Amino acid sequence: MPLTRTPTKTTSRPAAHAPAGDTLLRADHVQLGYWTPRGFNLAVGDASFEVAPREKVIVIGPSGCGKSTLLKAIAGFITPTGGTISVSGRTSLEPGPDRAVVFQEFDQLFPWRTVLDNVAYPLRVNGRSRRDALARAQEYVELAGLAHAADRYPHQLSGGMKQRVAIARALALEPAILLMDEPFGSLDAITRQRLQAELNRIVDQTHVTLLFVTHSIEEALVLGDRVVVLGNSPSNVIEIVDVRDLGGPETVEYGQMRGHLRDLLAVDKPIADDEEEEVLDGDGS
Ligand SMILES: Nc1ncnc2c1ncn2[C@@H]1O[C@H](COP(=O)(O)OP(=O)(O)OP(=O)(O)O)[C@@H](O)[C@H]1O
Ligand SMILES: [Mg+2]
Numbered sequence: 635m636p637l638t639r640t641p642t643k644t645t646s647r648p649a650a651h652a653p654a655g656d657t658l659l660r661a662d663h664v665q666l667g668y669w670t671p672r673g674f675n676l677a678v679g680d681a682s683f684e685v686a687p688r689e690k691v692i693v694i695g696p697s698g699c700g701k702s703t704l705l706k707a708i709a710g711f712i713t714p715t716g717g718t719i720s721v722s723g724r725t726s727l728e729p730g731p732d733r734a735v736v737f738q739e740f741d742q743l744f745p746w747r748t749v750l751d752n753v754a755y756p757l758r759v760n761g762r763s764r765r766d767a768l769a770r771a772q773e774y775v776e777l778a779g780l781a782h783a784a785d786r787y788p789h790q791l792s793g794g795m796k797q798r799v800a801i802a803r804a805l806a807l808e809p810a811i812l813l814m815d816e817p818f819g820s821l822d823a824i825t826r827q828r829l830q831a832e833l834n835r836i837v838d839q840t841h842v843t844l845l846f847v848t849h850s851i852e853e854a855l856v857l858g859d860r861v862v863v864l865g866n867s868p869s870n871v872i873e874i875v876d877v878r879d880l881g882g883p884e885t886v887e888y889g890q891m892r893g894h895l896r897d898l899l900a901v902d903k904p905i906a907d908d909e910e911e912e913v914l915d916g917d918g919s
Contacts, residue, residue, distance in 0.1 A: 650876040659685040665716030677703045679868035690844040692854040695864030701847040734804035738816040743788040750784040753803045778802035794825040811843045
């Protein structure tokens, strides 16, 4: 199926399709929410999208729109209240090593284990021999550029290094899909850029399928093949855009797409519009 690449100013429904071929992940009219003492709180109203094998799909949307909730449902931590999520054709999704998750927080490592053991431990839990687990862990620690720090403990690492360990640990499981929830959100701008480039390299080398949550348009453009744009909570998919082959930030296409995504994310903010009207009214009186 041809890919739509040209940014348009329309706010029409989801457009860019996953490349033809098997679908690895399919979210079909997914609805997600939480029971609170005051009743059911709907977070994701209706989300549908697909991810093809080896694709890099970014989920972007305003804070609180349900990005993490969606990722947790794909990981199998919570169950949709409506619609279905299927991964490799399966809809009954218990958490499992086929959907490894990397979170934003730096404290997702075991503090009492070395870098190498942090990466090896889930392999042991999933049935590999100690020798096998350590050999594979070493491989992924090297892939993440951490060979020199393999024997260090988490408290001896920078934030960026901790996130590299988390990425190595997730990839060592050789998941069908790598789920990442704002993994670089707590890093300084320079480290963040460096890790984005590193992630691109690692994903290209391992051919892992990526579903990456962010609220950064720049990050979406640097990392993604396609971007699923969610609106305010209870969210639905406003549009799906293809962002591969845009070239670097200096190209016209990149600038247009950045503008388009900014428009999309702003369009769905009626409160901001009201505020603007109020300001204008105030100015006019
Ligand atoms: N465990 C929970 N119990 C009740 N409500 C929750 C829970 N987790 C999230 N929510 C609510 O669900 C909505 C979506 O939250 P979620 O964390 O998925 O948003 P998000 O898009 O990831 O936001 P951010 O960009 O700030 O990380 C929010 O209104 C949030 O308050
Ligand atoms: Mg979140």
